[in-house]
Amino acid sequence: MTVAGVLALALGIGVTATVLMLRAEGETLDAQRRMVLEEASHDALTLSRHVVGQQRALGAAAGQFHPPDLARPDVLQARLAGEHVLSTLFDALFIVDAKGRMLMFRDDAGTRPMSLDVADRPYFIRTLEERRGIISEPVTSRVTGNQVVLLTWPMVHAGAVSGVLVGAITLQRRDLLATVVDPTNTEHPALVIITDAAGKIIAHPTADMRGHSIEADPFLHGAFKRWQEAGSPAELSGIDISDREHLTGVAAVPGTDWLVWRSQDVAGLLAPLRDGRTEATRVAAGVVVVLAVGLAIMLRWLLRPLYRLEKRADRLFDSDIAPDEGWPAATGEVGQLQRVLRRSVRERALIEERNNQVLQQLSSVLAAAPVGIAVTRADQFELVSAHLCQLLDTPQDDLLGQPMQLVFASNEDYFAMAPQLAASFKVSQPYAAEWQLLRRGGQPFWARLSAQPVNPHAPADGIIWTLQDITREVASRTALEWSATHDSLTGLANRTVLEERLARAVSQRPGSMPACVLMFDLDHFKPINDEFGHAAGDAMLRAVSQAAATQVRSVDLLARIGGDEFGVLLEHCPADAAQRVAVAIRDAISELAMPWEGRSLRVGVSIGLAPLTADYTDAAQWLADADQACYGAKAAGRNTVRSHLPAGLAAGGPLGWQQSAQGLRLVAQRTSNTR
Known part of the structure; x- marks a missing residue:
């Protein structure tokens, strides 16, 4: 029995070690294959979020351009030069009109006009046709001659594309892999690259490979052919295209035509396991020799009580037998094992009883x-x-x-x-x-x-x-937050919001200039309240709010200060443009005719304007000057526009500015005379 046991032990150890090692290799490869796919898919999602973030930033910037801006190179140059966030995301930015003519270009050398035509470029054509942001395939820049990837965003107004904002990523300069590859993961190093659907390399650890075909990479040349033979599938969850030498996965990047390729060398992955198999074989041989000697000495002594212990152990968890019944009397290791098993049975019975109590208590807690x-x-x-x-x-x-x-x-x-x-x-x-x-x-x-x-x-x-x-x-919290900053009757912002925005504009000078504030007060509003009641007055205030809102930009702040007084903050708006807005508000309110109980109710409006200057120390004075100009408009006969003239501006200045003993003011002469 000893010889047979030793031979069986040696054979069993050898076969088991071989089987386990082969299984370990197989499971390691399977696990690593899944990991390669998961990491390729994760890298693709990470890259997608990065690119989508760039597109969103591009879209937010494109939304700030209006069709008239495209005809003003100075406006385009100023706005493009001010896009500091986009300049960190892209190597170059440029604007083209709907005919493909490049209007303005920005790169490291600065912002400048550029006379190029991109109407024949596929990315431009797709942007116009699909009216959405496009990510181009790698192309050669007509400005720098480098390989670039272009992200576009159309400027859509009134259902038509007026222009396109384009961001360029230079493949030789920016390593897109830095956004997806963890540089600290050195346990299982892998080759990761990014290509387009045609196999052109967009990102590669070796910068010189960017812009070339993936077929030029000897590590992934075979994988690319297998991928093409499989029908060039593009799956978000990844496609396994491994062979005997490499574990390779490819995953599609959502929102783009890009692919993330990840590959690992099988030999390097299995080297530790194969070294371990050799070492385990040597250790197993020594163990067999030691066990053979010990087995020969102890076999006869242990065999008889061990058999009885086996019978009891077969019923180890039999609830019909008490924990201390049926155990053989034995000494040595068998006796020690018997005591350990007996103690385990006792402790298991106690643990089961406690677990049942805890489960009952937990169920009661969950239910209550x-x-x-x-x-x-x-x-x-x-x-x-x-x-x-x-x-x-x-x-x-x-x-x-x-x-x-x-x-x-x-x-x-x-x-x-x-x-x-x-x-x-x-x-x-x-x-x-x-x-x-x-x-x-x-x-x-x-x-x-x-x-x-x-x-x-x-x-x-x-x-x-x-x-x-x-x-x-x-x-409830949202409703409270809204009511704290808005007028409940008109839905406009309240005085608190207006004062906060004015204070911020004053504190951010000169970056917030030019800016103007309008104060306007309704003419002949009190008779409406007195004759027709407060319901008519409230209806007129709502109608006036809607009429005034149609004459300001979405970025401007229109607020009801109280009663029939309103204020407008026009940011990034010079005084002459603010005067036109004020006249437009006056005309819109003057033309308003509100039907009420068979009558047509009308009001006028007196408007005061004050531009932001470096002389203001606080927002209160700025608002007070606009209010004073509003009083001047009422004193001048109502339904007109007056402006507070900044200190230092002499008479005979810009058109429309006059000086009087009551102070400097802007008179909307031509408009008032024609009415």
Whole structure:
């Protein structure tokens, strides 16, 4: 028996080691293959978010341009030179009109006009046809001669494209891999590159490879051919195109025609396992020799009680046998094993009894808790309370085993929550925040989420969540915030908001200049209140608010100060343009005829204008000067515009400015005379 046991042991160890090593190699390759796909997909999503962020920034900047701006090179040059955020995201920026003529160009050398025609470029044609942002394939820049990728955004006004804002990324200068590759991950180094759908390299660890075909890379040449033979699939979750020598995955970048390629060398990956197999074989041989000697000595002594112990061990968890019954009397290792097993059986019985009690208590707590409670592990629901199921309108069986991401109203919210949660646990603090979640039918609601780990030293062991529905609380808070900054009758901003914006403009000089503030007061409004009542007066105030709002830009601030007094902040607006806005507001209100009880009610408006200058020390004086100009307009006969003239501007200056004993003012002469 000893010889047979030794031979069987040696054979078993050898076969087991071989099988386990082969299995370990296979499982390692399978796990690494999945990891390659997951990391390729993750890199693609990360790159997509980076590029989408660039597109959004481009779109936000494009929205600031209006069709008249395209005909003014000075305006284009000033605005393009002021795009500091875009200048950090792109190597060059330029604006083209709807015919493809380049109007203005900005790069490291500065902002300047450029006479080029890009009407034949595919990216420009697609932008006009699809009226959305486009990401081009790598092209050769007609300005620098470098390989670039262009991001476009159309300037759409009144349903037509008036121009296109374009950002250029120079492939030889910017390494797009820096946004997706973790430089600290040296455990399993991999080759990562980015190409377009045709295989042209957009990003590569070797800068000289950018702009060339992927076929020029010897490491991925074969993988690219296999990908083409498979039909050139583009999947967000990644495609496995591995061979015996390389583990390779390719994933599509959402929102672009780009692909992320990730590849690892199989030989380097399996080298530690193969070295371990050789070492394990030597160790196993020594163990077999030692065990053979010990087995020969102890076999006869241990065999008989060991057999009886085996019989009892077969019924180790049999509840019909008491924990201390049926154990053989033995000494040595068998006796020690017998005592250990007996103690284990006793402790297991006690633990089961305690667990049953704890489970009963936990079930009672979950059933009685007035808040939703859940336990998650690996981001999946393992335990949920009845109240949580009620809040989410989802049966318990449909929640258990599902990812927590399923209940969030948006994936962006879920991915934003994860780092906040990790940061709280890192400093041993419970997590609490408000997020919008979804009920089973897709109905969103606001919830307060609180979380803490089951084991503070090992958050991966599980997380305990509590959830409260705070939809009404959020709605009440939002209503209070709105009412604190808006006039309830007209829906316009109130005096507090206007004063805050004026103070900010004064403090940000000279960057906030030019800017003007208008103060206007309704003429003949009191008779409407006296004769027709406050309901008519309120209706007239709403109508005046709507008429005035049609004459200002969306970036301007129109506010009701109180009673029939209104104010307008015109930022980045010179005095002559502000005067035109004031006249337009006056005309719009003067032409307003509100029907009321068979009558047509009308009011006039007196407007005062004050431009922002370096002389103002606070916003109150600026507003007071505009108010004083408004009084001047009323004194001059009402329904007219007067302006407070900045200090130092003499008579005989710009057209429309006059000086009198009452002070300097701007008279809307031509408009007033024609009316």
